[in-house]
Amino acid sequence: MSNIKVELKKPDVDKIKEICKSFNNQPGELINVLHKTQHTFGYLPAEVQEVVARELNVSVAKVYGVVTFYSFFSMIPKGKYPISVCTGTACYVRGAENVLDEFKKNLKIEVGETTGDGMFSISCLRCVGACGLAPVVMVGEKTYGRVAPEMVSDIIKEYTNQK
Amino acid sequence: MSGYKIHLLVCGGTGCKASLSTAVVENLNHEIKTQGLDDFAQVVTTGCFGFCEKGPIVKIIPDNTFYVQVKPEDAREIVEEHIVKGRKVERLLYHDPDKETIVSDSKHMNFYKKQVRIALRNCGVIDPENIDEYIARDGYKALGKVLSEKTPEEAIKLIKDSGLRGRGGGGFSTGMKWELAAKNISDEKYVVCNADEGDPGAFMDRSILEGDPHTVVEAMAICGYSIGSNYGLVYIRAEYPLAIERLKTAIKQARDYGLLGNNILGTGFKFDIELRYGAGAFVCGEETALIHSMEGSRGEPTMKPPFPSDSGYLGKPTTVNNVETFANIPVIINKGAAWFSSIGSEKAKGTKVFALAGKINNVGLIEVPMGITLREVIFEIGGGIKNGKKFKAVQTGGPSGGCLTEKHLDTPIDYDNLIAAGSMMGSGGMVVMDEDDCMVDVAKFFLDFTVEESCGKCAPCRIGNKRLHEILEKITKGNGTPEDITRLINLGTVIKDTSLCGLGQSSPNPVLATINNFMDEYTAHIEDKKCPAGVCKALMKYEIVDENCVGCTACARACPVGAITGERKEIHHIDTSLCIKCGACIDRCKFNAVIIK
Ligand SMILES: Cc1cc2nc3c(=O)[nH]c(=O)nc-3n(C[C@H](O)[C@H](O)[C@H](O)COP(=O)(O)O)c2cc1C
Numbered sequence: 001m002s003n004i005k006v007e008l009k010k011p012d013v014d015k016i017k018e019i020c021k022s023f024n025n026q027p028g029e030l031i032n033v034l035h036k037t038q039h040t041f042g043y044l045p046a047e048v049q050e051v052v053a054r055e056l057n058v059s060v061a062k063v064y065g066v067v068t069f070y071s072f073f074s075m076i077p078k079g080k081y082p083i084s085v086c087t088g089t090a091c092y093v094r095g096a097e098n099v100l101d102e103f104k105k106n107l108k109i110e111v112g113e114t115t116g117d118g119m120f121s122i123s124c125l126r127c128v129g130a131c132g133l134a135p136v137v138m139v140g141e142k143t144y145g146r147v148a149p150e151m152v153s154d155i156i157k158e159y160t161n162q163k
Numbered sequence: 164m165s166g167y168k169i170h171l172l173v174c175g176g177t178g179c180k181a182s183l184s185t186a187v188v189e190n191l192n193h194e195i196k197t198q199g200l201d202d203f204a205q206v207v208t209t210g211c212f213g214f215c216e217k218g219p220i221v222k223i224i225p226d227n228t229f230y231v232q233v234k235p236e237d238a239r240e241i242v243e244e245h246i247v248k249g250r251k252v253e254r255l256l257y258h259d260p261d262k263e264t265i266v267s268d269s270k271h272m273n274f275y276k277k278q279v280r281i282a283l284r285n286c287g288v289i290d291p292e293n294i295d296e297y298i299a300r301d302g303y304k305a306l307g308k309v310l311s312e313k314t315p316e317e318a319i320k321l322i323k324d325s326g327l328r329g330r331g332g333g334g335f336s337t338g339m340k341w342e343l344a345a346k347n348i349s350d351e352k353y354v355v356c357n358a359d360e361g362d363p364g365a366f367m368d369r370s371i372l373e374g375d376p377h378t379v380v381e382a383m384a385i386c387g388y389s390i391g392s393n394y395g396l397v398y399i400r401a402e403y404p405l406a407i408e409r410l411k412t413a414i415k416q417a418r419d420y421g422l423l424g425n426n427i428l429g430t431g432f433k434f435d436i437e438l439r440y441g442a443g444a445f446v447c448g449e450e451t452a453l454i455h456s457m458e459g460s461r462g463e464p465t466m467k468p469p470f471p472s473d474s475g476y477l478g479k480p481t482t483v484n485n486v487e488t489f490a491n492i493p494v495i496i497n498k499g500a501a502w503f504s505s506i507g508s509e510k511a512k513g514t515k516v517f518a519l520a521g522k523i524n525n526v527g528l529i530e531v532p533m534g535i536t537l538r539e540v541i542f543e544i545g546g547g548i549k550n551g552k553k554f555k556a557v558q559t560g561g562p563s564g565g566c567l568t569e570k571h572l573d574t575p576i577d578y579d580n581l582i583a584a585g586s587m588m589g590s591g592g593m594v595v596m597d598e599d600d601c602m603v604d605v606a607k608f609f610l611d612f613t614v615e616e617s618c619g620k621c622a623p624c625r626i627g628n629k630r631l632h633e634i635l636e637k638i639t640k641g642n643g644t645p646e647d648i649t650r651l652i653n654l655g656t657v658i659k660d661t662s663l664c665g666l667g668q669s670s671p672n673p674v675l676a677t678i679n680n681f682m683d684e685y686t687a688h689i690e691d692k693k694c695p696a697g698v699c700k701a702l703m704k705y706e707i708v709d710e711n712c713v714g715c716t717a718c719a720r721a722c723p724v725g726a727i728t729g730e731r732k733e734i735h736h737i738d739t740s741l742c743i744k745c746g747a748c749i750d751r752c753k754f755n756a757v758i759i760k
Contacts, residue, residue: 030459035401035440062460069461069618070442072401088363089558089594090520092608126445126612128402129366130178131520132215132527143181 006045013051015040020055027056030066034073043077079114079121081159083107086136088127095148096135100124102149103137106156119159167205169246170224173233174287176211176373177366177405183235184208184219190238191221195246204246210374212287213528214274217257222287227268230255260524260546273543274525279506281514282330282367282490283530286374291409294416297377303422305496306381309388310430318389319345322492324500326512331357331448331485332563332589332665334511334578337492340482343472344390347480352392354383355476355483357453358399358406361445362561363612365592367516368486370528372399372406375490376413380436382489384423385496387434390482395436398453401443410438445562445616446666450475450483452618463620464664485590487516508534511577521558521594522549531576538572541595552597556680560589562609562616563669565676566602585676587669601698602681603688607635609673617666624667627658631674639699643689651678697759700744704760709734711756718748718757 008016019036023029033052038044044067053060067073085091085100100122104110107120114121130136133145137155144155173179173188191206212220217231221241228251230241237255244250256265257272266272280286289296297303309318323338344352356379360368372379383395399407414436417423425433439457446452447462454476456462475481491513495503504512511533517540520526524546531540537557541547548554556566565586567574574580578588596605610632619625631654634647655671662668678685687693694702707718707727712734719727719735726742729735737748737757749757 026459028459031442031456032440032459035442065461066459070444072441072443089561089592089608090364090526093521093594093596093600093605125402126361126443127363127366128177129360129369130181130215131364131366131518132178132218133181134520134526136181145181 006047008047008051012041012048016048016051017055020052025056027058030056030058030063031070034063034067038073043074045075076112077114077118078123080119081139082121082123084123084125084138086126086128086130086134086138087124088131088134090127090131091135094134098149099135099137099147099152102152103156106152120156167203169204171204171206171241171246172209172222172224172287173206174210174212174218174220175208175291176215176218176370177403178211178215179218179220180405182219182232184233186235187219187221187233187238190235191242194238194242198242198247200242200246204242207290208292209288210286210291211370211528213278213283213370213530214272214525215528216524216526220287221255222269227270229257229266229269229272231257273546274527274529277535277539277544278530279514279532280530281494281503281506282371282378282487282516283374283528284494285378286370286528289375291374291376292412294377294413294420297375301497302377302493303381303417303420305493306384306388306422307428308496309385310428310432315345315389315391318385318496321500322389322495325495325503326500326507327488327491327495327503328511328578329485330487330491330515330591332560332587334588337484337488340472340484341386341389343470344392344480344482347473349480351394351477351479352390353476353479353481354386354390354392354395355450355453355457355471355481356383356395356397356486356489357448357450357483358397358403358486359441359448359453360400360403360486360590361448361616362590362592364520364558364594365518365561365590367518367528367591369403369406371486371490371516372403373409376406376410377417378490378493379410379486380413380417380423382492383436384427384434385492386482386484386489388432390480392480392482393433393435395434396439396457396476397436398439398441398447398457400441402441407438407440414438444618445612446618446664449664449666452664453483454481461618463618464666466663487591506532508532508575508577510579515576515588515591517591517593519545519593519595522552522597522600523547523595524549533577534575536573536575537567540576540593541572545595548595548597552599554595555598555600556596556602558586558594558596558605558673559592560587560669560672561592562612563587563665563672564589564592565672566596566605566680568680585679586672599696599698601639601694601696602677602684603635603639603694604696604698606674606677607632607639610635610670613666613670617670621661621663621667623658623661624663624670627654627662628667628670630654631658631671635674638685638688639694640701641688641692641699643685645689647689648678648682648685651675703744704739705737705742705744705748706758706760707735707737708756708758711754713754713756715753717751717753721747721751723747 049063053063137144221230327337328334447456452462452464471481516530714732
């Protein structure tokens with residue numbers, strides 16, 4: 001498990017409880033609960049999982065099993081500007097790998113990591129379905145199409161300048 | 164769509180939205196207002212037109228003018244010239260690269276000529292967020308017809324007679340699947356729509372849900388009536404936020420109109436639909452895994468039998484169908500089984516939607532009759548290979564499929580022919596590759612995918628694919644031996660024979676298919692330590708051509724590791740033991756003096 005220790009405050013715990021309750025504390029709704037919880041907190045640290053497990057009356061192992069199974073769920077906080085590089089087939093044949101390498105080189109982090117200042121994180125996506133724009137990169141909600149490695153530093157600059 | 168003389172349809176699909184189509188809509192609306200044309204012209208945001216290569220698309224009805232790559236700042240000219248003065252804006256029309264002519268309307272574009280649109284009939288035509296537009300195009304007529312005129316048995320027979328086969332990959336008869344679930348007696352049954360669309364490079368399900376969500380809602384209700392179920396679930400990827408929104412809107416509108424709920428169209432039939440979200444796991448597209456995921460567990464597949472039609476969601480009889488399969492249902496009911504089965508080939512009726520992507524001129528979504536040839540799809544509709552390069556292969560069936568080559572170009576496309584050719588239909592992704600793609604690297608790419616996505620439940624898939632991947636890695640690094648080919652084939656065959664679910668049973672296909680069709684490339688990597696396409700970095704060698712080098716020192720200054728030496732005005736030299744093959748020298752050299760060997 002991740003070694004980030006998180007201390008949940010009472011309002012946080014209440015918020016999680018509320019989310020669980022909105023799904024009637026049904027164990028079958030676990031994935032929906034996790035979606036909503038991640039949406040609220042940005043990620044799913046062990047401490048949050050413990051609360052969810054207690055509320056839905058399932059084991060922490062079950063929750064942990066589900067969280068680690070699905071790539072959408074993350075146990076570490078993503079960057080303020082999460083970068084997702086599409087590595088679907090269409091993007092791959094149009095050079096997504098080189099774009100990804102450029103991001104890694106530029107930010108000095110690997111896929112699944114977050115920069116020390118918490119600004120950026122890199123992840124890979126499997127096809128957003130905008131294959132006409134391949135290779136595609138998303139930063140937060142914003143989509144960049146036909147990205148070439150030369151464009152990477154400019155994309156990053158767009159956000160570092162916003163600080 | 165009544166009252167207005169002119170409609171401006173703007174694509175609001177994911178691809179076009181990413182190229183600012185929302186701003187195009189805003190600006191068009193603004194211009195129409197300032198020109199006082201509010202009662203005359205209307206802007207409609209539609210689903211995908213399919214021609215994603217040239218998005219954002221604006222189509223003007225009634226004259227079918229087809230504007231491509233429209234930018235927000237083009238809005239004024241479109242309104243002033245076309246709407247007010249009736250003159251087409253030539254620079255925004257599509258230029259046919261073959262004939263070097265301008266094509267003013269979609270009917271005359273090669274991209275659309277051979278298409279037959281059944282599943283995509285409303286995509287790019289109606290406003291997906293407006294149920295009235297769907298109803299105006301015969302929407303919910305099929306549901307009304309089935310509920311008032313047909314018994315469930317008759318409805319199932321109609322679907323069976325049409326010859327419709329599943330579009331999600333397996334190609335199982337849809338009518339037969341419904342019949343199996345209908346026969347089971349149970350207090351509760353479920354209709355599930357598989358909208359997980361895991362094949363990277365396929366986006367037809369997304370486009371249907373974004374462009375025509377009501378068709379899926381209607382078809383699921385028809386399925387519910389036919390098999391005796393009152394409850395539908397759509398399992399949809401969380402990566403498709405726009406499709407989720409549109410589907411939610413459609414469900415709500417259908418409820419408001421009494422087309423979902425407790426007493427549909429006053430017939431006493433009860434049916435409602437809920438959404439369940441995927442969370443980024445490819446294997447969850449497999450139906451048993453999907454069901455476990457909907458139940459809130461890890462999406463691991465289980466052995467079949469029992470099939471979902473006997474024991475599915477919460478152990479109850481469940482019919483799982485793909486989005487595109489459902490999209491065909493209302494049309495089949497309205498136009499009849501005989502009409503549907505007159506389209507297509509001997510063993511595969513109707514049409515199939517394909518997502519064309521990769522090194523092809525016209526990237527996009529197309530719907531063509533079954534039995535069309537690859538040549539027609541790639542060279543006529545798809546407009547051939549990008550940048551005049553040479554066609555090498557087309558990958559179909561995604562990570563479970565194989566690749567088809569030159570010699571398959573004239574094979575009619577259907578489920579059985581593709582399997583006979585060593586690939587498969589899959590969900591309809593077609594990724595085209597040219598001479599610059601290395602087929603060994605392509606095989607490794609798909610194995611990368613499978614290794615990542617294997618759920619780990621069974622050993623052949625979990626461990627076997629990892630080993631396959633390692634062998635491919637070794638070959639692309641230049642350390643392969645001739646025995647590696649035998650190893651790949653043997654191991655691949657064992658994985659196929661012994662894996663638990665369709666993921667593992669098909670994961671070695673990309674490797675086996677490339678060995679079959681491109682043995683020479685494997686040999687080049689193994690024996691000559693060369694990558695003919697120049698993709699595998701480890702096998703590349705950078706060299707300076709003495710005749711071309713003028714000694715400008717640009718490359719030496721660009722080299723990040725100091726591997727290039729040479730005095731000013733003298734021929735330079737690359738120390739290959741230091742070179743990291745980053746390509747910086749090639750980029751910098753103005754005299755073509757650096758080459759890759
Ligand atoms: C590994 C794997 C992934 C699959 N992914 C999908 C998918 O993304 N979408 C889909 O509709 N079917 C997928 N299928 C096929 C489903 O298991 C199932 O056959 C299909 O949803 C049935 O619907 P149909 O008869 O309408 O095609 C997948 C199968 C396997 C083995």
